[in-house]
Amino acid sequence: MSFPSPSAWGALHFARRRWRLVLATVGVALVAAAALDILTRLGQPGVLADFPSWLPRGDATDRFAPIATSRAATIADQQTLLRATAVVLAILSGLALAGLGVIRAGRQGHDTAIHRAVGASRRVLRTAAGLEAACVVVLVTIAAAALATFGWSWAERTWPGSPGTAPFAASALALLPIGAAIVATLWPGRVGSARRIHAPSGPPLELHVAGLLLGVGAAAVAAALLLAPNVVRRPVTTLQLMHLRADRSPPATIAALLSDLAPGLALASAGTELGLGAVEQATTDCGQCRIGSLPARFLTPRVVTFATSPDTFGAIGARLLAGRLLTPEDAQASEPVVVVNRALAANGFEAAGAVGRRLLLDAEGSRWYRVVGVVDTPTPTGFGAAQLPAEQAWFALPQRPAAFMTVMGRPGVTLPADALVVGAGAEVLERTSLAALARVEASRLRWLHTLLLLAGATALGVAALTAGLLVAGWLAAVRPEVGVRRS
Numbered sequence: 328m329s330f331p332s333p334s335a336w337g338a339l340h341f342a343r344r345r346w347r348l349v350l351a352t353v354g355v356a357l358v359a360a361a362a363l364d365i366l367t368r369l370g371q372p373g374v375l376a377d378f379p380s381w382l383p384r385g386d387a388t389d390r391f392a393p394i395a396t397s398r399a400a401t402i403a404d405q406q407t408l409l410r411a412t413a414v415v416l417a418i419l420s421g422l423a424l425a426g427l428g429v430i431r432a433g434r435q436g437h438d439t440a441i442h443r444a445v446g447a448s449r450r451v452l453r454t455a456a457g458l459e460a461a462c463v464v465v466l467v468t469i470a471a472a473a474l475a476t477f478g479w480s481w482a483e484r485t486w487p488g489s490p491g492t493a494p495f496a497a498s499a500l501a502l503l504p505i506g507a508a509i510v511a512t513l514w515p516g517r518v519g520s521a522r523r524i525h526a527p528s529g530p531p532l533e534l535h536v537a538g539l540l541l542g543v544g545a546a547a548v549a550a551a552l553l554l555a556p557n558v559v560r561r562p563v564t565t566l567q568l569m570h571l572r573a574d575r576s577p578p579a580t581i582a583a584l585l586s587d588l589a590p591g592l593a594l595a596s597a598g599t600e601l602g603l604g605a606v607e608q609a610t611t612d613c614g615q616c617r618i619g620s621l622p623a624r625f626l627t628p629r630v631v632t633f634a635t636s637p638d639t640f641g642a643i644g645a646r647l648l649a650g651r652l653l654t655p656e657d658a659q660a661s662e663p664v665v666v667v668n669r670a671l672a673a674n675g676f677e678a679a680g681a682v683g684r685r686l687l688l689d690a691e692g693s694r695w696y697r698v699v700g701v702v703d704t705p706t707p708t709g710f711g712a713a714q715l716p717a718e719q720a721w722f723a724l725p726q727r728p729a730a731f732m733t734v735m736g737r738p739g740v741t742l743p744a745d746a747l748v749v750g751a752g753a754e755v756l757e758r759t760s761l762a763a764l765a766r767v768e769a770s771r772l773r774w775l776h777t778l779l780l781l782a783g784a785t786a787l788g789v790a791a792l793t794a795g796l797l798v799a800g801w802l803a804a805v806r807p808e809v810g811v812r813r814s
Contacts, residue, residue: 566642566761568600569734569742571753577728578659580752584732585636585655585724587751591740593638594724597731600643600761602707604631606715612685612695614677628675630718631707632688634727640666640702642735648672650682650700657723664723665696671718672701686720696722 439452573580584594598604609630616623633639637653648669657664665686672681676698685695704719706712724732732753736742745755 566600566738567736567740567742568757568759568761568764569736569748570597570756570759571732571734571748572756573728573730573732573753577730578725581724581728581732582659583751584734584748584753587747588636588734588743589740591638591737592743593642593735593737594636595639595642595733595735596634596724596729597733598709599633599635599639600733600735601709601764602631602705602712603709603715604633604719606630607632608689609675609718609720610687610689611671611675612687613675614680614684616677626675627689628671628718629716630671630675630720631715632727633719633721634724634729634732635721636724639721639735642737644705646703648701648703650698652700652702653721653723657726659725661726663694663696663726664699666700666702666721667698668702668704668717668719668721671720674718696720 442452571584581594588594596604606629609628611626611628613624613626616626618626635653637655637657639645640647640652649672650666653664653666667675667681667686669679673679675681675686676684679701681698681701684698686698687693687695702721707715734742734748742758748755
């Protein structure tokens, strides 16, 4: 093959003569770019524990939704991610099968010419080729059905599950196109017993280039999958937890609990220890802010709300940045106050000056809360935390009672007896620890990680097999010329 001179006209001339090469290169490059754009994000730190915001999703949580809603939304994101993986790998596998099919057809060209020379009809040859193709299709279909049955049952048996969520066994189907492609490439499906005479021949250069680019793209996808983080990583303390439910007279119940709890015990709304709270629409008295180029006195962010006692910030390790924390004086009859986190202070108030300004929750009508402090809270790490906004607001439990609460005891502090809690008007649901919750959260992510590892290993196998076969075919095609040059 001769290359024209390096000029615009030469480039157009080359593209016109080798249009298949250009088309194959552009197509495979687009597929590889799409695969990398979607799947290399898996290699980012903490992506399994905190799914990025670029995934499409809707607002699935509100004040009245349980914590399981955000977890169900995270599972939907995982399904989207795995389905995208399946589509990309299916395209790669289909290109690999098409390339191998063209290679096989090219190698059978001399056999077809010989059979035609000895009197074989075109009908017989077409029938044989059709039967061979049908065998490959049947084999791929059977392999896909078998892998689908296995993947579905395996996913249902191994998914840890959680209240309010269902096993997403269909995500295991991401492995099926890859497995079917491997089986099809390993089984050539020969039909007929006629003696075959192989003459030195090979596929065109365009197929080799496309196949090598395909192998590189699949290898990049596999590397992105294999480099994904193992499980959710976060510091696990010995914080002891008691989950409660107060069905009657929440303000009186909370007041009784706060008065009876020993020093060092924190009382907060459910999910506070993992950073999972209800999502509400808020309005902030921003000051001189802007929305684009327009001045705005008020902003309307969505915030994650928590109802806490004064000891909660110390229990979860929150650091005070400005103002003050909640105190026992922030009672039901006192002025409504709120503590915001760094993100809400920066995004909801002028020059991050939140202290002294006001915040309104739209669900409560015209009740404004005075911002008294700004805290730097730990990053939410619960399963589904990435569905929640970064902005957080922390209210006093007596001013915003919660039906479900958690008593948190720091190391060295004993949780109260069940009888004391029940006497205060609350029901004890469960006694656990933050370490036990961390194991439950990690088990769900290990399931996803195992599936991604299998998909990555399979993609790597497809890339190696495809590239190896194409390189072998290329070497076989140039072997006669190499022999002539050596002679």
